[in-house]
Amino acid sequence: MTEPDSRATELPLQGRRALVTGGSRGLGAATARRLARMGAEVVVTYRQRAQDADQVVADCNAHQPGARAEQLDLLDEDSVRALFERLSARGEELDLLIANAAATAFKPLLELKMHQIDKTFAISVRHFLLMAQLGFPLLQARGGRIIAVSGADTVGYIPGHGLLAAAKAGMETLVRYLACELGPHGVTTVGVLPGYLDTDSIRMMAGPFHPHLVAAEERTHPLREAATPDAVAETVAMLCRDEARWCNGEIVRTDGGGLFAYPGRFGQAWAMVPPDAIDPDTRDAPMLARTDEPQRPPPD
Numbered sequence: 001m002t003e004p005d006s007r008a009t010e011l012p013l014q015g016r017r018a019l020v021t022g023g024s025r026g027l028g029a030a031t032a033r034r035l036a037r038m039g040a041e042v043v044v045t046y047r048q049r050a051q052d053a054d055q056v057v058a059d060c061n062a063h064q065p066g067a068r069a070e071q072l073d074l075l076d077e078d079s080v081r082a083l084f085e086r087l088s089a090r091g092e093e094l095d096l097l098i099a100n101a102a103a104t105a106f107k108p109l110l111e112l113k114m115h116q117i118d119k120t121f122a123i124s125v126r127h128f129l130l131m132a133q134l135g136f137p138l139l140q141a142r143g144g145r146i147i148a149v150s151g152a153d154t155v156g157y158i159p160g161h162g163l164l165a166a167a168k169a170g171m172e173t174l175v176r177y178l179a180c181e182l183g184p185h186g187v188t189t190v191g192v193l194p195g196y197l198d199t200d201s202i203r204m205m206a207g208p209f210h211p212h213l214v215a216a217e218e219r220t221h222p223l224r225e226a227a228t229p230d231a232v233a234e235t236v237a238m239l240c241r242d243e244a245r246w247c248n249g250e251i252v253r254t255d256g257g258g259l260f261a262y263p264g265r266f267g268q269a270w271a272m273v274p275p276d277a278i279d280p281d282t283r284d285a286p287m288l289a290r291t292d293e294p295q296r297p298p299p300d
């Protein structure tokens, strides 16, 4: 009896080339490392943090030689064009184009500046589509796949996320249209939608409340964990496999049931809040003052 080819099962992406945008940190870095462990040759892009990207490349190369970092600024059309020109000049086709990088201003909608709107849409809509256009010939040659990372803010309200949510909703629509338009040419397109994901951007947004967020996830999430980049990268990796071809056009949630469970989790979370925190004394915070409280007389 012939032995099964264990390398074929352990290294399902052997001989494949993946481009991961925003691969210097967070989910992009975890995805790059995961794909290299599956045998893929990974091109990692970064915007500013070259050293972080170099570390990710070193980690990838330890598993699969051929990884490298490329600078890419998704705010700049020329930078996007230059990256794909470099790939073409090297004769490099792509099996996977993973549009992971994102950046925005986390603010209430009424406080947003026009340049912040333009930048957020430049990354997740304008230049996501440009990458799909420029990447298509490289992907078509290999029957490749585009994977776009969306987020939970398209599913439910997250304070300060309205702008990013609007851009990601646009990206999700592009995923579905690309699936229809590129599918006949052998290129598939899939979206991935993580829920809470413990990365730099969450730490920045939450500031001193970050440990509370993690604790809330650990106590109320159906899996009793706060999702890590490594955990979500497993789903991205799964969608990179040939077997995921029929996920074409889908936005695949990878939130561990956390989004569906949210109404119940909200109740659980509030049950843990001490009564004086639920009903705080807000008399010195005029914008929060309760209407059933006697109003103080106006100052003389």
Ligand SMILES: NC(=O)c1ccc[n+]([C@@H]2O[C@H](COP(=O)([O-])OP(=O)(O)OC[C@H]3O[C@@H](n4cnc5c(N)ncnc54)[C@H](OP(=O)(O)O)[C@@H]3O)[C@@H](O)[C@H]2O)c1
Binding pocket: 021, 022, 023, 024, 025, 026, 027, 028, 045, 046, 047, 048, 049, 050, 052, 072, 073, 074, 075, 099, 100, 101, 102, 103, 123, 149, 150, 151, 152, 193, 194, 195, 196, 197, 198, 199, 200, 201, 202, 229
């Ligand atoms: N964190 C969450 O809770 C969460 C939840 C759901 C979905 N997501 C989505 O998951 C993806 C990854 O998020 P993350 O939290 O891992 O990100 P992150 O830690 O904030 O890292 C952002 C990455 O994008 C790169 N980047 C930033 N601006 C760029 C630009 N203008 N052009 C090109 N690259 C740029 C950064 O490069 P440098 O390192 O060089 O700055 C970095 O590699 C994003 O699409 C995000 O919307 C995140």
